[in-house]
Amino acid sequence: MRVKCIVSYDGTHFSGYQVQPNKRTVQGEIEEALLKLHKGQPIKVHASGRTDAGVHAHGQVFHFDSCLNIPEEKWPYALNSLLPEDVVIIEASYVNPDFHARFNATAKEYRYRINQQKVKDVFKRNYSFHYQYKLDLSAIRQACNHLCGTHDFTSFCVAKTEVDDKVRTIYSIEIIEDDSEIIFSFIGSGFLYNMVRILVGTLLDVGQGYTDPNSIPVIIEGRNRSLSGKTVPGHGLYLWKVHYDN
């Protein structure tokens, strides 16, 4: 039976999602919990994608196959009792055996939190990027309009990205103002390596007046990583939701 899980995790103390030798990873913790539950039988999990060190997940999705006869609503309890406290299974369900967490994903939402407080908030240091400089949100919104749509995002991913096709579609970029925070929500067909963090770095340059919002099409056209902004830190980033067709 194939099980689909929605998991949230605090990325602070992880070397990212994907298993790496001698590192603490989210996948490693989940596979260890499943190993215990299946009395020593190794179970491989397949996620919608990786997240980097320090990056959080509000709703990452993974699937695995199990021969255990556990009602779907009991799966979160069974796994959470074996998982460390920085990984929490939110929901589980049985799905068709041809469901694949990565290949069937139709869209993803990432959020990036920016904390605009003057003095650093000690409770947000791992959960929001502290950036106290004033931002021109109308210039940022203009830049967002240029970024939405289907483009080759070569200028917005790590230079050595080994994916041939760098064309992606951004469906929407929303700006949520919440107290002293600005949250960017990106919904797209998929995102290249570091793409959200480079998009945010570029939007901050726009908000500060260093980059003209109307130069975004030129940056896209240039297909060159050196044209866009800095990569902002991982700890402000959240894999918020993975969408599937039902």
Place this chain on the structure above:
Amino acid sequence: MRVKCIVSYDGTHFSGYQVQPNKRTVQGEIEEALLKLHKGQPIKVHASGRTDAGVHAHGQVFHFDSCLNIPEEKWPYALNSLLPEDVVIIEASYVNPDFHARFNATAKEYRYRINQQKVKDVFKRNYSFHYQYKLDLSAIRQACNHLCGTHDFTSFCVAKTEVDDKVRTIYSIEIIEDDSEIIFSFIGSGFLYNMVRILVGTLLDVGQGYTDPNSIPVIIEGRNRSLSGKTVPGHGLYLWKVHYDN
């Protein structure tokens, strides 16, 4: 010159505020930063009071004496550059040499955060007590009315508390509802060891219907720790503000 500082800290990775041998403490980190700043001269800091392991501070206050000629607005920068990232100096000012962070405090505010979400929120695990059971807030408010005022709080502190006078005054207890959280704010003349955490444990019993709100005067009168509720965990507690006469 005597310096008064307001400091916030994330208590998660500390064995409490007060210096203890071979333990990571907030006071220890602050005194180490001051030692570096004063080129090896030890400086003792005096706080408004201690906080336990896991307990946070939004606005703890301490003072110390220094011979350094630093403008008051520069003190936070000087100290924060030497402090670990879970301790942040919010504000500093020069005060009269007879000011004392502990003895001059006229009132303290503590807050206790309770997270009522069904599924544990991974990002709040160290910052809010997860208690998903429904609470009768009107019964809790009734109990709060009985707790406010000047009472002998022997029933609401650790049994072995070695303070002779257990009479304290609670000026107000406020209940703040925020999304899926309930925050109790206690303002009082002072609080005995574990007092806020036992008060909250008792209020949760009232909210669940296990304790009649009108039995609170009987519990107070009894002067016996066994009459009140459990001590709730430290990670939901914040030393919010220390008040001084100006």
